[in-house]
Amino acid sequence: MRRFLKHNGLSLAFLGLFVAAIVFQAIAGVAAFNDEQDQHGDPHVSFWRYVTSSAFGVAVMENWQSEYLQFTLFMLLTVWLLQRGSPESKELGREGRESDEDQLVGEHARHDSPGWAKVHGFRRRIYENSLLIVMGVIWLGTWFAQSVTGVTEYNSELLDHHEATLSWFEYLGTASFWERTLQNWQSEFLAVGSMAILAVYLRQRGSPESKPVGAAHHETGVEG
Amino acid sequence: MAAVAERFSAALERDDGAAACEELGAAAISAVEQQEEASCAEAILRLDLPRGAAAGKARVYVRSASVELVGGGATFLNEGPAGWKLSAAGCTPRAPSQPYDCELEG
Numbered sequence: 001m002r003r004f005l006k007h008n009g010l011s012l013a014f015l016g017l018f019v020a021a022i023v024f025q026a027i028a029g030v031a032a033f034n035d036e037q038d039q040h041g042d043p044h045v046s047f048w049r050y051v052t053s054s055a056f057g058v059a060v061m062e063n064w065q066s067e068y069l070q071f072t073l074f075m076l077l078t079v080w081l082l083q084r085g086s087p088e089s090k091e092l093g094r095e096g097r098e099s100d101e102d103q104l105v106g107e108h109a110r111h112d113s114p115g116w117a118k119v120h121g122f123r124r125r126i127y128e129n130s131l132l133i134v135m136g137v138i139w140l141g142t143w144f145a146q147s148v149t150g151v152t153e154y155n156s157e158l159l160d161h162h163e164a165t166l167s168w169f170e171y172l173g174t175a176s177f178w179e180r181t182l183q184n185w186q187s188e189f190l191a192v193g194s195m196a197i198l199a200v201y202l203r204q205r206g207s208p209e210s211k212p213v214g215a216a217h218h219e220t221g222v223e224g
Numbered sequence: 225m226a227a228v229a230e231r232f233s234a235a236l237e238r239d240d241g242a243a244a245c246e247e248l249g250a251a252a253i254s255a256v257e258q259q260e261e262a263s264c265a266e267a268i269l270r271l272d273l274p275r276g277a278a279a280g281k282a283r284v285y286v287r288s289a290s291v292e293l294v295g296g297g298a299t300f301l302n303e304g305p306a307g308w309k310l311s312a313a314g315c316t317p318r319a320p321s322q323p324y325d326c327e328l329e330g
Contacts, residue, residue: 041251042287043305054286152285159288162300162312162323 022060026051029059040160054156057149058180061142066184068139074192075132084220085200087211088192091221103128143181150177225308226279229291229299232310237276241265249302249309252330271327273314298324 005012030050037044050056080096083089094102101108105128109118116127126133151171158165171177195209200217203224204210210224228247235243245253245264253264260267277293287303300312314327 042302155283156285156288159283159285159290159300160302162315162326162329163321164317164324165283165285165290 025059026056029056054149054152058146058153061146061149062180062184065139065142065146066181066188068135068142069185070188070192072132072135072139073189075135082220083196083200085217086196086220087199087209087223088196089220094221097128146180147172147177150180225284225289225301225303226282226291228301228308228310229293230277230279232299232313233274233277233293236269236273239269241267241269244268247310248328249304249311249330252309252311252313252328255330256328268328271314273327300324300326 026047030045030047033050033055034044045053078089081089082092082095084092097103100106104110104113105117105124106120114127116123147168151166151168154171154174154176155165166174199210202210203213203215205213206224208223211219211222212224215222215224232244232247235241235247242265245268248256248264248268256267256271257264260270262270274293274295274297277295277297280292280294282289282291289301289303289308290298291301292298296316297313298315298317299310300315301308302311303309310328310330312324312326312329315324315329316326318325
């Protein structure tokens with residue numbers, strides 16, 4: 001058990017933080033929702049009613065989709081784009097998908113390489129891009145979920161104001177949908193961009209996200 | 225909520241103002257009483273609202289709904305502790321993205 005915790009500490013810590021954060025988001029969310037209900041003279045909703053509502057759903061999904069977009073784009077762009085001096089970047093001159101030898105695939109695979117890294121053909125192509133594929137699918141799935149919960153919430157407000165409702169497709173063209181989407185995207189892109197450039201000049205001793213403290217600013221693709 | 229809209233319209237057709245007011249939300253009752261300066265049961269019968277109309281397409285999103293009436297017009301409803309109640313009736317569409325023009329609006 002102790003070994004399990006030691007070997008998986010990073011993911012377990014973030015899992016714990018995620019669970020705590022989403023629980024407290026739900027608590028704060030139902031309180032804020034019921035404040036609005038009071039303003040409209042409408043009855044309060046229970047915690048369980050709120051967390052199964054489109055209001056909570058869209059609030060969660062709009063954040064999840066932008067996080068997975070961030071990772072999807074980051075993985076994709078770091079294949080070909082470089083940032084001199086950043087530990088987030090590959091070394092200069094190594095842009096592209098790299099050789100089979102560098103990537104330890106096919107005849108260059110080691111005895112402990114994953115099974116699909118050793119084979120040829122479709123299975124290896126899938127495995128070579130599996131991280132991008134999964135992140136991309138989750139991004140599209142959560143973005144779709146944002147749109148579905150978002151149109152429900154949007155139409156509920158339209159009906160409250162005695163206006164005609166929109167179809168899902170019409171909702172995709174609204175300022176509301178794109179404002180929700182882009183407000184999340186801008187923060188993700190800023191965060192990743194900041195990390196890429198700040199890590200050129202700043203250090204965090206002991207973190208693999210940083211270069212070694214004594215590494216030169218121009219050193220690219222090295223970890224602390 | 226389609227049944228609520230139909231009961232409301234049926235009550236108006238038989239001039240049963242009290243029964244029609246049973247289907248209204250508190251804000252709509254207050255609005256019609258202020259507008260007509262009379263009790264709801266009396267005031268509601270003075271308004272130009274569809275009578276005896278059948279419910280057509282209904283749209284429900286969370287706790288808000290709209291019901292189109294066969295023959296034209298629409299009603300809007302909200303779900304509260306007492307179930308679905310009308311918040312607006314005798315509504316006709318205006319320009320897109322504009323609220324409906326309603327004879328009764330709470």
